[in-house]
Amino acid sequence: MSQIVYIGLGKREQTKAANRTAILEAAREVFGEMGFEAATVRDIIRRTGLSVGAFYNYYRSKEEVFDALADDGARRFRPILQAQSAKATDFESYLRAAVTAYFDFIAAEQGPWAEGAEPMPHVRNTPEMLAVFEEVRAAFAATMDRNLAAEVDLDYLAGSAIAVAREVGEGMLARRPVDVAGAADFVVRLIMGGVPNLPRPER
Amino acid sequence: MSQIVYIGLGKREQTKAANRTAILEAAREVFGEMGFEAATVRDIIRRTGLSVGAFYNYYRSKEEVFDALADDGARRFRPILQAQSAKATDFESYLRAAVTAYFDFIAAEQGPWAEGAEPMPHVRNTPEMLAVFEEVRAAFAATMDRNLAAEVDLDYLAGSAIAVAREVGEGMLARRPVDVAGAADFVVRLIMGGVPNLPRPER
Amino acid sequence: MSQIVYIGLGKREQTKAANRTAILEAAREVFGEMGFEAATVRDIIRRTGLSVGAFYNYYRSKEEVFDALADDGARRFRPILQAQSAKATDFESYLRAAVTAYFDFIAAEQGPWAEGAEPMPHVRNTPEMLAVFEEVRAAFAATMDRNLAAEVDLDYLAGSAIAVAREVGEGMLARRPVDVAGAADFVVRLIMGGVPNLPRPER
């Protein structure tokens, strides 16, 4: 008596999963570019080719996608950061790995913004970003000297590191050629030793 | 009994200027309390006692008041910055003076944002904001060691310093009590010497 | 020292009042034809030539117009009914006067429904109707024999009288020529004496 066993997902489930992701990705972009309030559900679905109705088949409200983004962001980013955190023997090497990973990421993603479009948006207060912030803060605490970590203002520090990485990342994307290693080096040196420690750019 | 003689502005001009300012102040409050998107033009004019129509006599759009607000901030902040720049003998003292001035400034302005309100929406790159950036960059160049200044990536550095100041400034406003000196010290030490140089917060 | 005194309303106020009324009338029709739920705000304003926005300048919500209708209906109908009630010496004469007034009213209003259109709608449970119902009930109580009024089921009776008047009124409008007096006579006789008392229609 034979029975065919389907492993994995049927076509329907595949499409569903794909749509869910598509909406999520579109929402990430749109929220990033315009902010939560300014972004409309139509802005989001327009990028997916789906209908307004479909949006509500997958998420119950605009707020729900926003929340889902936090989950997803944390879910995708955290392993990367955690991997670096695990490998890293000290704070500096963690920082360098994390910043490099981030710069690689945005360099790879910059595609859409490549030409003419709005400048790389200031993504802010996305739940996703808050999750990343927490991750970074925790990694800072974990990889820093125990004493140091206990004595430093970790919120200010993590916030500053992220702010610098964002700012420099944005500048990096605006320059040709895009120099990930150089930008990362700048960030790491600034954070680790301040101005006197800064790399000298090539002429 | 004598007539008062207005020199400079007629009564008409005075009211006009007063209305402009009233709208600007009301807008600052309202945007602070509800965020740019959520705030309505009616929310703004309601606090001025003027009519919707009058609003459009003074500003062409909601966006324009918003920009005027950023502009106004920058316009008022630039002279302060320049004064510090003139006084400063070296980079660190300039940096400290500038950051302290900035923190004093935002602490004074924060009134409406006081507690729990939405964060100020992302300030767009007003021409005046760019001017502030240039101001800082120039001051960095001027107060730094000639050699150092020539060899460091001043755009990245000025951008980073501003980003850190903004980030820490925002954090500062969210804490009670608001500690301008402590926050400024954090920024200066981070920029001047990186993590090892950071102040230890009081327990 | 002369002063022109405007008596009455300025042009603005006139238009405002006219619009308010226009919306109310349109709402009366639309709610009548489609019912509260099915009726849309757009259905209402379409008949006024105003814009959606204007609707909300006059009424805060769809529900509010509906409620306003009750007020208005009571306000307009009650005086008529009360006048009859005051004049009437006995129940029968009141009933005849009220029914005749109602038939005159619908005969005069039938204009819009005249040709082709939907049959005269069953307006029901409009707050307006409830107000009229109460009026009729009170008038019944007032003009009936004291003993009788106390002993009869006034809710059933008023409801029945209104139902009959509506039904016969509808029939009346569908016949040519429209015979108000005859229809009213039918209703009065049926209510006053039942089938044996009914008028014999002319052949």
Place this chain on the structure above:
Amino acid sequence: MSQIVYIGLGKREQTKAANRTAILEAAREVFGEMGFEAATVRDIIRRTGLSVGAFYNYYRSKEEVFDALADDGARRFRPILQAQSAKATDFESYLRAAVTAYFDFIAAEQGPWAEGAEPMPHVRNTPEMLAVFEEVRAAFAATMDRNLAAEVDLDYLAGSAIAVAREVGEGMLARRPVDVAGAADFVVRLIMGGVPNLPRPER
């Protein structure tokens, strides 16, 4: 062990019929509880365990189920009416039997409408409803005095009687306890002898 042999309907047909009925019953409940407009197709099928798609296999639209419901009521009620008509010897006894049958019928069906729910939306003139009207008119003609019947406006009368029965029936359902006999008595007496003939309600 033998095969069960279905006579008449195959299993397929049985399920089909069952589904049709299930949808009809669910719709009766849902329309009763929320009103036609507020009720959604999903509300209906949710109670049947079927899918939205299945709904449309049985009825072409939400409106169609609604009409089917009225139709169904009329179809089931007509034979009852005809039976009374056959039995009745005179007009009054027919009227009483018919009204009582109607009140029994709606009292039995009222289940879902029980307390506080929206009133059943206005029943449209289903062909079956018109048939009921004709039935009543014919029975009036048949059971009335030949002379009387010839001389009275039978359309107005049948319409009035039905309107009164509906109105009082609705009122009856809204009172506790539900008093079929009392309500029927009211209707019959009103139609047969008008106000002076009305029953006196118990105190």
Place this chain on the structure above:
DNA sequence: AATGAATGAGTGTTCATTCAT
């Protein structure tokens, strides 16, 4: 047949902006 995801017109409502007064 049955399923349930997809569709998109439609809902009540808001609000920036215009313009007659």
Place this chain on the structure above:
DNA sequence: CATGAATGAACACTCATTCAT
């Protein structure tokens, strides 16, 4: 200039209906 009523595009969201599976 000031006023505030009018405008209509836009919003988040719903739901009857269709249709690929």
